[in-house]
Amino acid sequence: xxxxxxxxxxxxxxxxxxxxxxxxxxxxxxxxxxxxxxxxxxxxxxxxxxxxxxxxxxxxxxxxxxxxxxxxxxxxxxxxxxxxxxxxxxxxxxxxxxxxxxxxxxxxxxxxx
Amino acid sequence: xxxxxxxxxxxxxxxxxxxxxxxxxxxxxxxxxxxxxxxxxxxxxxxxxxxxxxxxxxxxxxxxxxxxxxxxxxxxxxxxxxxxxxxxxxxxxxxxxxxxxxxxxxxxxxxxxxxxxxxxxxxxxxxxxxxxxxxxxxxxxxxxxxxxxxxxxxxxxxxxxxxxxxxxxxxxxxxxxxxxxxxxxxxxxxxxxxxxxxxxxxxxxxxxxxxxxxxxxxxxxxxxxxxxxxxxxxxxxxxxxxxxxxxxxxxxxxxxxxxxxxxxxxxxxxxxxxxxxxxxxxxxxxxxxxxxxxxxxxxxxxxxxxxxxxxxxxxxxxxxxxxxxxxxxxxxxxxxxxxxxxxxxxxxxxxxxxxxxxxxxxxxxxxxxxxxxxxxxxxxxxxxxxxxxxxxxxxxxxxxxxxxxxxxxxxxxxxxxxxxxxxxxxxxxxxxxxxxxxxxxxxxxxxxxxxxxxxxxxxxxxxxxxxxxxxxxxxxxxxxxxxxxxxxxxxxxxxxxxxxxxxxxxxxxxxxxxxxxxxxxxxxxxxxxxxxxxxxxxxxxxxxxxxxxxxxxxxxxxxxxxxxxxxxxxxxxxxxxxxxxxxxxxxxxxxxxxxxxxxxxxxxxxxxxxxxxxxxxxxxxxxxxxxxxxxxxxxxxxxxxxxxxxxxxxxxxxxxxxxxxxxxxxxxxxxxxxxxxxxxxxxxxxxxxxxxxxxxxxxxxxxxxxxxxxxxxxxxxxxxxxxxxxxxxxxxxxxxxxxxxxxxxxxxxxxxxxxxxxxxxxxxxxxxxxxxxxxxxxxxxxxxxxxxxxxxxxxxxxxxxxxxxxxxxxxxxxxxxxxxxxxxxxxxxxxxxxxxxxxxxxxxxxxxxxxxxxxxxxxxxxxxxxxxxxxxxxxxxxxxxxxxx
Numbered sequence: 001x002x003x004x005x006x007x008x009x010x011x012x013x014x015x016x017x018x019x020x021x022x023x024x025x026x027x028x029x030x031x032x033x034x035x036x037x038x039x040x041x042x043x044x045x046x047x048x049x050x051x052x053x054x055x056x057x058x059x060x061x062x063x064x065x066x067x068x069x070x071x072x073x074x075x076x077x078x079x080x081x082x083x084x085x086x087x088x089x090x091x092x093x094x095x096x097x098x099x100x101x102x103x104x105x106x107x108x109x110x111x112x113x
Numbered sequence: 114x115x116x117x118x119x120x121x122x123x124x125x126x127x128x129x130x131x132x133x134x135x136x137x138x139x140x141x142x143x144x145x146x147x148x149x150x151x152x153x154x155x156x157x158x159x160x161x162x163x164x165x166x167x168x169x170x171x172x173x174x175x176x177x178x179x180x181x182x183x184x185x186x187x188x189x190x191x192x193x194x195x196x197x198x199x200x201x202x203x204x205x206x207x208x209x210x211x212x213x214x215x216x217x218x219x220x221x222x223x224x225x226x227x228x229x230x231x232x233x234x235x236x237x238x239x240x241x242x243x244x245x246x247x248x249x250x251x252x253x254x255x256x257x258x259x260x261x262x263x264x265x266x267x268x269x270x271x272x273x274x275x276x277x278x279x280x281x282x283x284x285x286x287x288x289x290x291x292x293x294x295x296x297x298x299x300x301x302x303x304x305x306x307x308x309x310x311x312x313x314x315x316x317x318x319x320x321x322x323x324x325x326x327x328x329x330x331x332x333x334x335x336x337x338x339x340x341x342x343x344x345x346x347x348x349x350x351x352x353x354x355x356x357x358x359x360x361x362x363x364x365x366x367x368x369x370x371x372x373x374x375x376x377x378x379x380x381x382x383x384x385x386x387x388x389x390x391x392x393x394x395x396x397x398x399x400x401x402x403x404x405x406x407x408x409x410x411x412x413x414x415x416x417x418x419x420x421x422x423x424x425x426x427x428x429x430x431x432x433x434x435x436x437x438x439x440x441x442x443x444x445x446x447x448x449x450x451x452x453x454x455x456x457x458x459x460x461x462x463x464x465x466x467x468x469x470x471x472x473x474x475x476x477x478x479x480x481x482x483x484x485x486x487x488x489x490x491x492x493x494x495x496x497x498x499x500x501x502x503x504x505x506x507x508x509x510x511x512x513x514x515x516x517x518x519x520x521x522x523x524x525x526x527x528x529x530x531x532x533x534x535x536x537x538x539x540x541x542x543x544x545x546x547x548x549x550x551x552x553x554x555x556x557x558x559x560x561x562x563x564x565x566x567x568x569x570x571x572x573x574x575x576x577x578x579x580x581x582x583x584x585x586x587x588x589x590x591x592x593x594x595x596x597x598x599x600x601x602x603x604x605x606x607x608x609x610x611x612x613x614x615x616x617x618x619x620x621x622x623x624x625x626x627x628x629x630x631x632x633x634x635x636x637x638x639x640x641x642x643x644x645x646x647x648x649x650x651x652x653x654x655x656x657x658x659x660x661x662x663x664x665x666x667x668x669x670x671x672x673x674x675x676x677x678x679x680x681x682x683x684x685x686x687x688x689x690x691x692x693x694x695x696x697x698x699x700x701x702x703x704x705x706x707x708x709x710x711x712x713x714x715x716x717x718x719x720x721x722x723x724x725x726x727x728x729x730x731x732x733x734x735x736x737x738x739x740x741x742x743x744x745x746x747x748x749x750x751x752x753x754x755x756x757x758x759x760x761x762x763x764x765x766x767x768x769x770x771x772x773x774x775x776x777x778x779x780x781x782x783x784x785x786x787x788x789x790x791x792x793x794x795x796x797x798x799x800x801x802x803x804x805x806x807x808x809x810x811x812x813x814x815x816x817x818x819x820x821x822x823x824x825x826x827x828x829x830x831x832x833x834x835x836x837x838x839x840x841x842x843x844x845x846x847x848x849x850x851x852x853x854x855x856x857x858x859x860x861x862x863x864x865x866x867x868x869x870x871x872x873x874x875x876x877x878x879x880x881x882x883x884x885x886x887x888x889x890x891x892x893x894x895x896x897x898x899x900x901x902x903x904x905x906x907x908x909x910x911x912x913x914x915x916x917x918x919x920x921x922x923x924x925x926x927x928x929x930x931x932x933x934x935x936x937x938x939x940x941x942x943x944x945x946x947x948x949x950x951x952x953x954x955x956x957x958x959x960x961x962x963x964x965x966x967x968x969x970x971x972x973x974x975x976x977x978x979x980x981x982x983x984x985x986x987x988x989x990x991x992x993x994x995x996x997x998x
Contacts, residue, residue, distance in 0.1 A: 026142075027141075027142050028145040028146060045169075046146075046167045046168045047168060047177075048177075050142075051177035058120045058121075069141075069145075071148075074137065074141070076134065076138045076141075
């Protein structure tokens with residue numbers, strides 16, 4: 001149970017970084033953007049979103065500032081920092097490698113072994 | 114790193130603002146989400162609710178956000194502490210009892226550990242004390258000069274082999290003459306200890322030869338006392354036994370030598386052997402050595418065995434039983450077992466205290482179930498609840514530890530004040546860093562010992578059940594009950610073990626008290642009147658002075674009788690002399706009989722209360738002109754006259770250091786054996802020579818035996834009250850005499866039994882504390898149980914149970930606990946009492962009387978502790994009991 005959550009958490013961090021790399025977003029915006037890009041196939045636990053944002057900000061990968069939302073309300077916007085950009089790069093490289101390896105394993109046929 | 118630090122600081126120091134921001138951020142999120150839901154056609158109020166649910170508990174989300182920044186730990190600890198303190202303040206009774214219980218346990222441990230710390234762990238304040246050894250005959254007795262010199266010259270194991278001899282000079286030529294305790298030491302003795310003087314220097318090579326030995330080193334205490342710490346004291350001279358000594362050094366304040374005997378020595382002077390270098394009979398030296406770096410104790414022992422074996426062949430009858438002992442073992446050997454037993458005892462007290470607090474916490478955990486359930490429902494995680502409870506426990510332990518430290522401090526001071534004089538290094542006992550670290554460690558351990566299980570139980574709350582129930586469950590879980598019973602049972606067992614140990618000590622002490630010492634100590638006052646260096650020192654005046662002194666003292670009101678002797682029993686010295694019996698073949702040197710050598714004036718036996726069995730006392734007519742007489746004790750008579758009476762027989766007594774021919778005496782009386790060496794040791798053979806016939810005693814020789822007389826006074830009333838009048842009577846003859854060692858025989862007996870009394874007292878105190886704690890524990894558990902079972906009892910009563918039935922029900926529950934605990938305790942005590950064998954006198958460690966009485970007492974106390982709650986149960990009114998649920 002816990003392990004699954006950890007795995008999700010790691011993924012969530014990467015997804016958040018990716019989402020804000022496309023332009024500054026507030027928390028709810030991050031949620032919407034991930035759902036939008038994933039074409040609603042991925043549902044994010046809302047409860048874990050804000051702790052993740054705080055953690056990423058604490059790590060210095062995203063920065064926040066208060067601004068005005070499209071409907072004229074005060075909102076906190078997150079954007080990617082330089083360190084966050086590098087982090088996103090390494091995270092996605094690692095993810096792609098891992099995905100390749102796992103895909104390779106899963107597609108293995110008896111004669112290839 | 115920098116952004117992280119900034120965010121930490123922000124989170125810690127701008128907490129309200131961060132919280133506000135987080136609040137509005139979450140609020141914003143909820144509103145946006147709700148807006149979206151409204152667009153999908155959900156009514157606004159429902160949309161808001163759904164949005165809130167989707168985000169999860171707002172408080173929880175906030176806390177996790179704080180967690181993410183990593184400061185919440187520090188923050189929540191502070192919060193836990195604040196909350197914990199509030200909880201403890203809210204239950205002042207609970208807090209007071211718990212803190213007091215812990216403080217007792219921790220304080221007692223601190224006090225005993227402070228003694229163990231300085232006595233057992235740091236017994237020798239010398240450089241590299243692990244390499245220091247002492248060489249003694251049979252591990253206890255001194256060695257002769259010639260043998261010492263041979264060992265020193267022949268051995269290769271020791272860096273240095275030094276020797277020390279008892280020296281008690283009179284300080285004269287000052288305003289208040291004083292009898293001092295010091296040591297004569299060989300030049301190398303002080304340097305081998307590796308301690309530098311605080312002032313001046315130590316003796317150097319050649320300063321222990323005749324003519325060069327007129328120098329003295331003072332202890333810090335003596336320097337302060339007689340010279341007010343004046344640094345210009347170096348080079349000044351002291352008149353000691355009528356001879357001038359130049360002061361060359363002052364030792365540091367914490368310096369003590371020798372460590373196991375003459376521990377209160379205040380000055381050290383060089384020893385020059387002169388003609389004594391050939392003496393192989395007079396044993397007076399205790400040897401101290403430092404092992405060479407590459408030599409082990411075993412090697413040193415082997416070499417000493419070779420040397421003494423060789424010397425024994427050359428000089429038959431000498432060099433037997435020479436033992437090389439690590440100095441530490443010699444110093445702490447006697448107190449190691451009692452101290453470890455006491456440390457174990459206070460450990461038990463602490464365990465009982467922990468058990469008590471643990472079930473107090475268990476009871477409270479039950480009462481707090483609802484609070485915890487509410488907190489869990491509001492989103493507190495289990496780890497958070499456990500941490501909260503553990504923080505409270507740590508607070509309890511911390512307060513207990515703080516009060517414990519105070520108690521330990523007071524306890525250590527009381528221990529020092531009460532402790533027998535022969536506990537080594539007693540003056541260095543204090544609460545130092547080591548003790549404080551120990552206290553911190555046991556405080557932490559204590560909080561774990563009493564806290565973890567209750568904490569786990571507190572937090573393991575079944576939400577729905579607890580919230581649904583009205584507060585008091587109908588009955589407790591079986592596991593919790595079992596745990597509580599186990600705690601009480603162990604308390605009873607621990608308390609019983611301690612009580613048995615204390616019981617054995619008390620029995621042993623009574624056995625000691627009822628020992629017949631062979632003399633009647635009550636009502637006897639003694640004091641040493643040193644004459645060396647005074648105008649009475651010479652032979653012409655000595656006998657007259659002694660006679661006049663005794664006459665004046667006898668004439669004092671309240672004095673029944675008075676007499677003099679060289680050494681009194683128990684506190685006095687014991688000197689051996691060899692003797693020959695007329696008409697028997699001369700024995701081999703190694704078989705020469707010897708006996709304790711006493712020199713007494715007429716009336717000594719009557720004054721000391723030693724009964725005469727046969728013949729007569731030494732009489733006033735036994736003077737220098739009459740034939741020398743001797744009175745022997747039963748032990749001597751039985752050993753050498755197994756058949757026939759020794760009366761009228763002749764003995765030739767060795768003249769000892771005074772030289773001259775054998776002293777031929779006639780045996781005129783036999784007296785009862787008396788305790789000499791110690792309270793529990795077997796009586797030694799003794800011979801009492803007539804004082805006014807013994808030249809040595811009257812200044813005929815320059816030996817230590819000739820330098821003083823011990824005055825013994827039997828009083829009609831309180832002997833101590835006579836002290837000043839007796840002293841004045843003596844000073845009316847010579848006001849310069851430094852009277853010393855004023856002690857009543859009752860005090861001497863008390864001193865001889867000081868260590869067992871001390872041990873008994875402490876064990877008894879700890880046992881009583883343990884008993885009280887155990888009784889409180891049983892009372893607490895039974896009260897709690899009765900309170901929880903009120904409902905059940907109500908049902909029983911309404912179904913027809915009589916009050917006696919209810920009483921039996923509760924008492925049986927308590928009795929089962931007490932009996933089970935006692936059974937376990939008896940087994941533990943049987944095993945542990947074996948370790949106490951060394952401390953006991955006249956009582957076997959498995960003494961059935963003690964075991965049965967103590968177990969009975971404990972069960973009785975347990976029943977009394979049950980009775981109060983049982984009576985409460987008896988009075989339960991079924992109607993109220995069932996309605997109040």
